Amino acid sequence: MRHSVAAVLLFAFIATVAGAEHDVLDLGDDNFVSTLKQHETTLVMFYAPWCGHCKRLKPEYAKAAEIVKDDDPPIKLAKVDCTEAGKEICGKYSVNGYPTLKIFRHDEVSQDYSGPREAIGIAKYMRAQVGPASKQVRSIDDLAKFLDTKDTTILGYFSEMDSNLAKIFLKFADKNREKYRFGHSEDKDVLKQQGETDKIVLIRAPHLSNKFESSTIKFEGDTExxxxxxxxxxxxxxxxxxxxxxxxxxxxxxxTAYYAVDYLKNPKGTNYWRNRVLKVAKEFVGQINFAISSKDDFQHELNEYGYDFVGDKPVILARDAKNLKYALKDEFSVDSLKDFVEKLLDNELEPYIKSEPLPESNDAPVKVAVAKNFDEVVINNGKDTLVEFYAPWCGHCKKLTPIYDELAEKLQDEDVAIVKMDATANDVPPEFNVRGFPTLFWLPKDSKNKPVSYNGGRELDDFVKYIAKEASTELKGFDRSGKPKKTEL
Structure with a gap:
C-alpha cells in the first residue's frame, strides 16, 4: 500500500511538471522569429541540456509559465536549446553562458532579464514588464478582482489624475514596477465606497494578514x-x-526564524509559527527587525551557525547592527524568543563564532589564524602583519601558497607576522571585507583597527618591496626600497 501511494504521488508530480512545461514555447532556428512576432512580450531562456543551472531553473520556469498563461496583457515564456535546434539563434544573440534569459517585444530584444530565478518571482517580474506600471481599476467589481491576489499591493484612489498625490504615485510606480504591485482608481463608485477621495494605501497580501497589525496602511506623506x-x-x-x-x-x-516556510502547500502551518514570532515582534517595534525564512532555501545561512539540520520547530538566528551572529540555544517558544531578544538588545549574549579548532602547533613561518585565536595571532601580536584570507578549493590561493611560505621564511627574523586564515571555515571579522579569494590585508602594528587592502603583485619580490616600504620600522634585512642590505663581515 505504501508503494502504491508513493507511485501515485510521483505520477501526480510528474504530470504537474509536464503540464506546466506545455506552457513554455519550444523554439528553434526554424520558428523563433515567426513565433515571437505573434506575441507582444516573451521571456526566452537560452539553455544547454547538460547545464546544471538550467536543470534547476527549468521546473521553476515551467511553473512561472503556468502562472502567467492566462494573463492580460499576455506574457509568454519560451526556451531555446543552444546545442541543437537553436544554434544559429543563440549565435545571433551572442549567448555564451547558460542559462541566458532575454525579454523580447515581438521578435526584437527589449532587455536582458535580471530578475528572480524562482517561479513566483519570475511571474511577478514579467508582469511588471507589460502594460502600465499601475493597473487602472475601473469599477467596484474590478477592484474586487484586482485585490484577489497573493501579492502585497500599493493602491491609489484619486479624484483627479493630475493631482500632486497622483503624480507622486505614478512616478513612484514607474520607478518600482518590477519590485511592487500597483493599482489606482478614479472611478466615482470606488471612491464613494472608500469614503475618501485622495489617498494611497498599502494592502498586505492576504496570507500575511494577522491580528497583530493592520493589513491596510495609509500613506501620510507629501513627497515621492x-x-x-x-x-x-x-x-x-x-x-x-x-x-x-x-x-x-x-x-x-x-x-530570523528558519523552518518549513511554504505558503503554497502549507500556509496554515507556516502561519502557525509566524504568529508566535509576531507575538514577540509587536513588543519590539523600532528596535529590531523580524523575518521568517524557508530552512531549505537558506541552508547556507544555517550552516554559518553550525546547523546541518532543522527539525519541526523554528531555529532562531540573529545578526546585530555590527553583523555579529547570535543563536537561540533553547528550544523555540514565545517565552524563549522574548528572553533572547531582550538579552540581545541589552548586549548580554555571547556572539556565535564559527571557528576551526586551535592549531596544535603554530611554529611554522606562516602563522595560522582561526576565529578563536584571531585577536591573538593578528590583532594583538605586537607586529606589522600581512594576513591572507583563502579558500582550500581556490586555484589562485594554491598558486600563492609556495610564494607565501617563502615570504614568511625570508622575513622570519623581522618584526613582521605573515598569517593565513581559511575564510570558509572561520568567521571573518566584519572590518575585513572579503569578497573573493585570496584576499590580503596589511595591518601596521600601531593601527590594527584600520586594515589596508593589499592590491599589489603576488610574486615574492612584490611582497618584499611592499612590506619594506610600509613597515613601521625599517626591516633588518632590507632597505625601504626592498633591496637586501649588505652584511658586514
Missing part, C-alpha cells in the same frame, strides 16, 4: 521620498517573509 520610505518600512510588516529574492530588504539588526 516620503512614499518610498513608507513602502520600505511597511511592505513586509512586523515579521516579513524573507526569500532569496527579498533578502536584501531586511536590514540588521535582524532576527
Amino acid at each position: 521620498s516620503d512614499l518610498s520610505t513608507f513602502v520600505t518600512e511597511n511592505f513586509h510588516g512586523l515579521v516579513g517573509h524573507r526569500t532569496q529574492d527579498t533578502s536584501r530588504d531586511f536590514q540588521n539588526p535582524l532576527i
Whole structure:
C-alpha cells in the first residue's frame, strides 16, 4: 500500500511538471522569429541540456509559465536549446553562458532579464514588464478582482489624475514596477465606497494578514521620498517573509526564524509559527527587525551557525547592527524568543563564532589564524602583519601558497607576522571585507583597527618591496626600497 501511494504521488508530480512545461514555447532556428512576432512580450531562456543551472531553473520556469498563461496583457515564456535546434539563434544573440534569459517585444530584444530565478518571482517580474506600471481599476467589481491576489499591493484612489498625490504615485510606480504591485482608481463608485477621495494605501497580501497589525496602511506623506520610505518600512510588516529574492530588504539588526516556510502547500502551518514570532515582534517595534525564512532555501545561512539540520520547530538566528551572529540555544517558544531578544538588545549574549579548532602547533613561518585565536595571532601580536584570507578549493590561493611560505621564511627574523586564515571555515571579522579569494590585508602594528587592502603583485619580490616600504620600522634585512642590505663581515 505504501508503494502504491508513493507511485501515485510521483505520477501526480510528474504530470504537474509536464503540464506546466506545455506552457513554455519550444523554439528553434526554424520558428523563433515567426513565433515571437505573434506575441507582444516573451521571456526566452537560452539553455544547454547538460547545464546544471538550467536543470534547476527549468521546473521553476515551467511553473512561472503556468502562472502567467492566462494573463492580460499576455506574457509568454519560451526556451531555446543552444546545442541543437537553436544554434544559429543563440549565435545571433551572442549567448555564451547558460542559462541566458532575454525579454523580447515581438521578435526584437527589449532587455536582458535580471530578475528572480524562482517561479513566483519570475511571474511577478514579467508582469511588471507589460502594460502600465499601475493597473487602472475601473469599477467596484474590478477592484474586487484586482485585490484577489497573493501579492502585497500599493493602491491609489484619486479624484483627479493630475493631482500632486497622483503624480507622486505614478512616478513612484514607474520607478518600482518590477519590485511592487500597483493599482489606482478614479472611478466615482470606488471612491464613494472608500469614503475618501485622495489617498494611497498599502494592502498586505492576504496570507500575511494577522491580528497583530493592520493589513491596510495609509500613506501620510507629501513627497515621492516620503512614499518610498513608507513602502520600505511597511511592505513586509512586523515579521516579513524573507526569500532569496527579498533578502536584501531586511536590514540588521535582524532576527530570523528558519523552518518549513511554504505558503503554497502549507500556509496554515507556516502561519502557525509566524504568529508566535509576531507575538514577540509587536513588543519590539523600532528596535529590531523580524523575518521568517524557508530552512531549505537558506541552508547556507544555517550552516554559518553550525546547523546541518532543522527539525519541526523554528531555529532562531540573529545578526546585530555590527553583523555579529547570535543563536537561540533553547528550544523555540514565545517565552524563549522574548528572553533572547531582550538579552540581545541589552548586549548580554555571547556572539556565535564559527571557528576551526586551535592549531596544535603554530611554529611554522606562516602563522595560522582561526576565529578563536584571531585577536591573538593578528590583532594583538605586537607586529606589522600581512594576513591572507583563502579558500582550500581556490586555484589562485594554491598558486600563492609556495610564494607565501617563502615570504614568511625570508622575513622570519623581522618584526613582521605573515598569517593565513581559511575564510570558509572561520568567521571573518566584519572590518575585513572579503569578497573573493585570496584576499590580503596589511595591518601596521600601531593601527590594527584600520586594515589596508593589499592590491599589489603576488610574486615574492612584490611582497618584499611592499612590506619594506610600509613597515613601521625599517626591516633588518632590507632597505625601504626592498633591496637586501649588505652584511658586514
